[in-house]
Amino acid sequence: MIAVLAGGVGAARFLQGLTKIVSPRDVTVIVNTGDDIDWYGLRISPDLDIITYTLAGIVDERRGWGLKDDTTHCLQGLDAYGWETWFRVGDRDLATHLYRTHRLRQGADLDKVTTEICKALNIRVRIIPMSNNFIQTSITTPNGAVNFQEYLVKRRMHDPVRGVQFKGIGRAKPAPGVVDSILRSERIVICPSNPIVSIGPIISLKGVKEALVDTDAKVVGVSPIIQGAPVKGPADRLLKGLNLEVSSFSVAKLYRSFLDVFVIDSKDEAEKPRIEGLGVKVVATKTLMETLEDKTRLAQVVLDV
Amino acid sequence: MIAVLAGGVGAARFLQGLTKIVSPRDVTVIVNTGDDIDWYGLRISPDLDIITYTLAGIVDERRGWGLKDDTTHCLQGLDAYGWETWFRVGDRDLATHLYRTHRLRQGADLDKVTTEICKALNIRVRIIPMSNNFIQTSITTPNGAVNFQEYLVKRRMHDPVRGVQFKGIGRAKPAPGVVDSILRSERIVICPSNPIVSIGPIISLKGVKEALVDTDAKVVGVSPIIQGAPVKGPADRLLKGLNLEVSSFSVAKLYRSFLDVFVIDSKDEAEKPRIEGLGVKVVATKTLMETLEDKTRLAQVVLDV
Numbered sequence: 101m102i103a104v105l106a107g108g109v110g111a112a113r114f115l116q117g118l119t120k121i122v123s124p125r126d127v128t129v130i131v132n133t134g135d136d137i138d139w140y141g142l143r144i145s146p147d148l149d150i151i152t153y154t155l156a157g158i159v160d161e162r163r164g165w166g167l168k169d170d171t172t173h174c175l176q177g178l179d180a181y182g183w184e185t186w187f188r189v190g191d192r193d194l195a196t197h198l199y200r201t202h203r204l205r206q207g208a209d210l211d212k213v214t215t216e217i218c219k220a221l222n223i224r225v226r227i228i229p230m231s232n233n234f235i236q237t238s239i240t241t242p243n244g245a246v247n248f249q250e251y252l253v254k255r256r257m258h259d260p261v262r263g264v265q266f267k268g269i270g271r272a273k274p275a276p277g278v279v280d281s282i283l284r285s286e287r288i289v290i291c292p293s294n295p296i297v298s299i300g301p302i303i304s305l306k307g308v309k310e311a312l313v314d315t316d317a318k319v320v321g322v323s324p325i326i327q328g329a330p331v332k333g334p335a336d337r338l339l340k341g342l343n344l345e346v347s348s349f350s351v352a353k354l355y356r357s358f359l360d361v362f363v364i365d366s367k368d369e370a371e372k373p374r375i376e377g378l379g380v381k382v383v384a385t386k387t388l389m390e391t392l393e394d395k396t397r398l399a400q401v402v403l404d405v
Numbered sequence: 406m407i408a409v410l411a412g413g414v415g416a417a418r419f420l421q422g423l424t425k426i427v428s429p430r431d432v433t434v435i436v437n438t439g440d441d442i443d444w445y446g447l448r449i450s451p452d453l454d455i456i457t458y459t460l461a462g463i464v465d466e467r468r469g470w471g472l473k474d475d476t477t478h479c480l481q482g483l484d485a486y487g488w489e490t491w492f493r494v495g496d497r498d499l500a501t502h503l504y505r506t507h508r509l510r511q512g513a514d515l516d517k518v519t520t521e522i523c524k525a526l527n528i529r530v531r532i533i534p535m536s537n538n539f540i541q542t543s544i545t546t547p548n549g550a551v552n553f554q555e556y557l558v559k560r561r562m563h564d565p566v567r568g569v570q571f572k573g574i575g576r577a578k579p580a581p582g583v584v585d586s587i588l589r590s591e592r593i594v595i596c597p598s599n600p601i602v603s604i605g606p607i608i609s610l611k612g613v614k615e616a617l618v619d620t621d622a623k624v625v626g627v628s629p630i631i632q633g634a635p636v637k638g639p640a641d642r643l644l645k646g647l648n649l650e651v652s653s654f655s656v657a658k659l660y661r662s663f664l665d666v667f668v669i670d671s672k673d674e675a676e677k678p679r680i681e682g683l684g685v686k687v688v689a690t691k692t693l694m695e696t697l698e699d700k701t702r703l704a705q706v707v708l709d710v
Contacts, residue, residue: 140503140504170478175500178503181500181504191476191482195480195481199482201446205446
């Protein structure tokens with residue numbers, strides 16, 4: 101059994117490779133929900149959607165999120181009613197948000213709803229939201245705190261980052277199966293996801309970091325940083341905003357209490373001694389996932405270490 | 406000033422004609438909301454939507470409801486999640502339901518939300534929902550009570566009708582402006598709408614029938630029945646189910662306490678003496694509205710009587 105801690109696009113791409121070389125039934129994915137947003141009354145879980153759409157083979161591969169060939173007629177209608185439409189919700193995509201929102205309002209927990217969605221999309225991997233509680237990542241900027249999606253999508257990461265908060269994390273519990281799957285797996289993978297806002301919320305949940313430290317499983321991380329820059333997203337801005345170096349070493353330091361092996365890009369091989377100085381074994385390989393071959397090869401490296 | 410009591414498609418077609426020959430600003434439309442339905446957490450007001458879409462020139466003219474050239478990608482997605490999709494919600498149409506639902510949840514009243522939607526769609530006619538309270542028409546069948554939309558759309562009017570109930574009508578109040586506009590107008594028009602489930606709920610609201618009786622305005626109705634059959638919808642089944650004759654005379658009897666003039670189809674001229682026996686003046690003309698000319702001509706007849 102393999103437990104995977106996942107954010108959005110980078111994790112989804114890694115999982116495409118992993119599920120080609122191991123049985124999907126042996127994989128449990130614990131997905132960040134700190135990116136969740138209440139969008140005009142609809143509960144949207146971007147990372148869950150990216151992971152499920154990708155594993156179902158229906159994601160818009162070019163963007164990495166949303167559904168391929170989706171339309172935005174509803175969004176155009178909402179624009180006419182004066183709503184902000186920077187959050188690009190497609191028409192078919194909307195079905196997921198309507199379904200999730202209605203089921204939550206009926207009293208179902210997010211993990212149950214996620215299982216239902218996965219079943220409908222024929223996904224055999226087990227996908228668990230990190231928590232059934234609503235947690236919202238908020239970015240502190242010189243102009244005040246903004247919701248992470250607003251920072252990322254609406255403001256296009258332009259604001260200087262002064263801090264990051266996971267609202268609601270204090271009272272939140274990991275969803276059923278999160279701690280268990282970490283303790284019972286033979287291997288844990290920390291995906292090449294944003295260490296601050298994707299992996300950060302998961303390991304900030306009560307008992308998760310402890311489980312990662314306590315588990316007998318080998319914990320293998322894949323660095324999301326190549327040559328001082330993230331492959332996608334605002335990891336560099338967030339690390340800098342928190343006065344951290346933008347490097348694989350810096351990410352390894354965040355994970356050092358539980359990380360056994362860190363897979364970094366070959367281009368960053370020079371960082372190896374510093375990371376090994378943290379007591380973390382290092383494997384250098386190509387971590388950029390452009391083709392399905394890249395993805396499966398990287399997954400194989402993670403399994404082999 | 407003209408106040409118009411309206412259901413869905415028949416009323417919308419009449420209003421297309423009326424607004425061609427009088428200033429839209431002089432028209433107040435009081436719309437039935439008994440057809441409203443809570444659709445997986447979204448509040449849908451079919452008659453309001455039919456009227457607003459028609460007056461905005463964006464209705465699907467062939468069906469009489471929904472938006473022209475709309476897609477159903479969201480509905481297809483919901484079908485994949487196992488939801489019933491007999492209620493055909495289009496993607497762009499969905500924007501209206503999302504907007505309405507969210508505004509209602511924010512605490513706005515339905516009349517306010519309706520005004521906002523009309524403004525966004527550049528509608529100059531004043532459209533008021535009959536009530537800000539949620540009223541649901543329910544059809545009693547041998548298999549129990551079913552929501553009107555379920556009876557109409559899902560079950561395609563197959564069930565024998567044993568009775569009709571307007572759930573919530575007892576505690577409901579007419580929306581602000583409903584009684585006022587009836588009392589202050591020079592002419593009231595009862596559209597060629599279903600007398601039981603379209604006009605029925607409006608005149609069942611506290612104070613509405615009294616206002617129709619008390620107003621100095623001439624109250625002119627247009628019969629929805631031609632030669633013993635409704636132009637559209639289940640009026641015949643409902644009248645029969647309530648042991649009423651399916652005829653213009655029968656409809657006139659329902660309206661007799663406030664009706665001054667009834668416009669019936671020329672083909673039903675034979676009914677004239679019976680209706681006039683109720684103390685209601687009768688004008689016979691072509692009431693079937695196939696072309697815009699039909700609509701404006703009928704509206705002119707209603708204004709001229």
